[in-house]
Each structure stands twice: as C-alpha cells, then as structure tokens.
Amino acid sequence: MTTTFSNPLLQAPTRPTPKRVAIIGAGSIGPDIGYYLKSALPSLSLTLVDLQQPALDTAIARLRGYAEKAVARGKMKPSDKDAVLANITGTTDYDAIAGCDWVLEAATENLALKRRIFAEVEARVTPDAIITSNTSSLPAARIFSELREKRRATVTHFFAPAWRNPAVEVVDWPGADPALVAHLRRFFCETGKLPLVTADAPCFMLDRIFDNWCNESALLLEHASAGEIDSVAADYVHAGPFFVLNLARGNPIIVETNTLQADEEGEHYRPASIFRSVDNWITIKPNQRLEVAPDTAATVRDRLLGVLFSQSVDILDRAIGEAADLDLGCRVALGFRRGPLELMRALGEKESARVLGRFARERPGMPMPKRPLADYQRFERHVLVDDLDGVKVITLRRPEALNALHDEMTDEILDVIRRHEGDDAVAGFVITGYGTRAFCAGADIGRFPSMLGDADASAQYARDCSRLLVHLDAMAKPVVAALNGMALGGGFELAMRCHALVAVRDAWMQLPEVTLGILPGIGAMVVPYRRWPAAAAVFHDMLRRGERLKAARAHELGIVDSLADDPRALVQEAVQRVHALAERRMPTPDGPVEIPPFAGQAPTAAGGMALSRATVALIERAVREAAAAPTLAAALEIGYRAFGASACTAAAREGIAAFHERRAPDFTKTG
C-alpha cells in the first residue's frame, strides 16, 4: 500500500479540494454520487453528462427530490437547499467538462465503452485533472490502459445508495500516483465517506464477497428455494441475496462480474446459468422468514458461510484489502450483520475449519486458507493506530455509530496502550475519532436495553466500562484527547480522563444521558468538578439539562487546552502536547471539592423538552455526594451506583425505547 497513515486525515493534502466535478452517466448511481458531493460541498459546480437529455432531466429532478426530503426530515436547513441545488447542469455535450478538476465515470459496465469515454474525457481536461471510474469489477489497469496520463486515474467504487452509503473503494493500482490515492482517501474521509483502499483485482474487495455470495445462493437453488435461502441468510444479512438482487436488478451484473472472475481465475467462479433465465426471484421480504427443514438449512448455512470464509481468506492472502476494512465494509456497504471475519471468530476455529473443509469438497477450486485460521484474526477491528513523532495516535473508527464505544473497542484501546506504554521510544498517546463529525458519540446505546431494571448489573456495567478510564488515571505516560467533532456522553467522559484536551474549533461536548432518562455514570458527575472547579456551574447545566458546550467556550474555561483549525493540525497539536506533558501531567485531584448549589428550576432540557424529575434528582444527589467523597475512587463508585439506580427508573425505559424508535421521549408520563 502506498499510504502512510491509517487515518486518512493525518496525511498532508496533496491536492486542493475539487471545485468543478463532472459525472459521466446519469443512470442511478451517477446522480446519487453527485448528490453526495453537492451536499458535502455545496459550492461545488457539478456537470452531469449523458447521451440522453431525458435521463439528465430525471437525474436533476431526483437531486431536487432528495434535497426536499432532507429539508422535510430536518436533515438539511432550507437555506442550505438552494446552495446544494445550485450550480448543477445536465448536458449531452462532452465539451462542457473542459475545466473540471475531477471527472467521474459512472456508465454501463463495459470495457470498450469505458475506454471510449475516457478518450473523450482526456481530450478535454487538463493533464492533471483527476479521472475515476465507478466500475464495480473491471481492473483499473485494463480500463485506463489507453490513457496518456495514467497517474491521475483510478477506480472509486461507490455502493448504493451512493448519497448515503458511506463506503467507497479506492483502488491502489500500480499506474496511479500514490499521491492521488492519498488525496482521494483524505477527500472521502473529510466529506463523510469511508474510503477502503483495495488492490486492483477483478471485483476489488467487497464485490468479490457480494457477487460470490449471490452466485453461491443461485447454485444452492438445487437444494432450496430462493425464499428458503433468503431465510437462512437472514442470520447474516439484513436482506437476503435474492431480495437484494431483485432490488438492484442485479442478475446481469452477477453474470458479468462472475464471468470476469471465471475467465481470470478459474471455472469455480462461473455464474449459475439460472441468472440468464430469471428476471425476478420469488422470495421473502427482509422482515419475513420461512420455515426451513433442518438438513436443508444446514446445507445452505454451510455453503453461505463457506463462500464468505473462502473469499475472505483469499482477499487477505492476496492483500486485496485489509482485514478491518473487509469486516467494516461488509457491514456498512453490504448490509451484513457481522463481518465475515467476525463470523469466523464467533464460530470458532474447529467449526470454521469444518465449514471450509465441506466447502472445499463441494466447490473444488475455491480459495482455501494458506495459514492457520487464527492468523486471520490478528488485527485491530475498531481502532486505527498511527505513529507520529514518537507518539501513538489511536483513531476510534466505528463510522456506523459515530464512533460510539463498546466493550471490544474499549479493550482495543487498552491493548494498544498496554502494548506501548512500557516502550521508551513511545512518548505517549493521542486518542481521536475517525472523520470530521464525531470524536465519539458515547457508550453504545445498543447494549442498554438488556440492563434496564437491574441496578447491580448496570452498576457493574459502568464499572466495567471504566476499565480504560481508570487505567488512564494511573498512567505515567501522557494521553491527549484530540476532539475532531462531537464528544458525547461516554465520549466526553473518555476525553476528560485524558491528560489534556485539544479540539477543532467546531467541536462540541454534551452529556445527553438525562435526555435518555439515565445519567453519565463513568466519571462525568465526578471528574469535571475536581479537575475544573471554576466551571462547576457549566457542568451542572450539562448534566441536568443536556446543555451543549462548544469547544471555544470550553477553551475559555480551561477545559480544552487549545483549538485547531482542521483534523490534521489538531492531531499535530495533540502530539506536541504529549511531548510538552511528558514531565508534568496533572491527574484528577483526589480530595473532595466544593460545588455551587443547584438552582431549583423545573427540569427542562436545553431544547425545551420536559425531563424526568426522578433522573434529575438522581443526578443532583450523585454529584453532591461525589463532590464530598474523600477519594476519587469513592466518588467514582458513587457514579457507578447512581447509574445502576437510574437504569431502574420508568424514565430510563422510556428514554432508551424512544432512542431506538427514533422518537422524542415523553417523560411527563414517567415522572
């Protein structure tokens, strides 16, 4: 791989942000890519090119529809809509692309056609304009073979719906300038996407999984119906292969892509012949399941897992992609409940080996592991680790949940710290979040429902979640939090236990737990009062009303040590702070602290929503008792227990249910 940093935003920019982009092909994905670009960069000028004017008119109407829906749903300000929809032109004239700094091709999957398009494009743009193709299968070396300036070209493969699906494969092929790949990774990450770098193999990384998963399903039709196969597959994916094929009109695509793989890599990839004779599969919807006879279900399950495992080990053995990207990409781009390597780990080595053994017998020629299965599990799943100037930079990467913390991520952070804290060559650590939106959106709310109603289990959960924070308290080497975006709940609690905080100017902090009918139990009711006592009134409002604290205000209050203009400058600043702190870091004071009284107003959230009186009373009591506690450890214990008590209230049940049902909670009925 040519990239130096795992976190794309640590890379120095190698090109300016694009100002004029053209997309060739106004089918479905081209306009969707255009909408993503325009919503991320409203001032961008976008030219859609197609052979047919009606296709262009439909595409532009579609973009208008997206923007109107976004405004209606409160996802876009009405004032932003005009900018997003401005500067979009549809044309049948290739000359209109002259002056574009990026031309993205999203036409039909046909090598000859693509080459013709690139010849037209290259005749009109400057030699350093970027040219990318959205092909899902054709290797870059082949589609760009006739370009005069190959270094500015590569594949950027989006996933449907491209305006919302964050995954984009960026192909690192030998002809491309390494600086181009670095630029695209950086650009995509900065604009809210999840770039996944792959090698230039046919179908790259994720479509090797998806196409073969679909092909295997079609080959299984001699054992089970499409509905039965989708029912078994539902254990692994949110929508079964046949349902997705219907949705995407995908049969011809599988024929195309699997023929390519068969021609290149062997007959075992040849597409099932049934794809050529069926238009639409008779199957179930994602929320339905058919009863499947146990023997049939076992056959289908083994083959589906077999193809996933076989493709995954092949992708890793041939270095087509990285392990964490593979799992994350399958979840985010393809709708898998768990990545294939996670599935393999959950199944265990013995059972995975059995599945692979059966697959080898039933599907001779398919790739098999070249190393012991345990080898494929040695990677960090939820964090990226980079070295910068003698400091380990740990980036939290769970884009599907705004980098929310769960047990496995907590353990990975701890493991990285433990692995390096004794190393003299490592001065300390920086913790930051992936992308530009979130440092960390708190503890993973997905786990909360299972604890509701059990005070001891909930208190223990808070204690367990604190293992990283307690470790930070006792560390000799400095850890600096670099807030690249929102730091909410447990994310802010993690940041406040770091030994210094730096933030980008538009970062903000919030303790939204009170709006969920619970309280922040892993330090927020304790640490800030001891560490920044002069800001106690601000913390009262954050805890009792869910008030937001902007980075600039936090800087004035001395909570944030310095502000930076962009994520790269932020991490550089954090690294410098690690070095400056080496000799004089300040732990959270141990003794009790005086706090101002709470004002007696009605419990209302910053946005006006009525809050639970019971939750607010629990917060006030815990804050008062923790402030008076003789040691930090005793104060933290008060927080854990208060969290346990809050988890047993009617307000917690209502608040957590409302989050999962995507509605506002009604605490007027819970007290």
Ligand code: COA
């Ligand atoms: N735990 C688990 N998942 C979380 C999460 C958390 N703390 N915070 C956000 N997510 C998930 C969302 O469920 C959503 O997943 P989905 O796409 O599968 O539905 C995804 O991250 C994106 O968030 P979304 O809510 O769609 O974005 P938004 O821009 O509408 O709102 C927030 C952003 C931060 C305001 C909103 O996500 C939120 O309130 N999150 C909870 C924050 C919180 O209370 N943290 C403290 C927990 S103790």
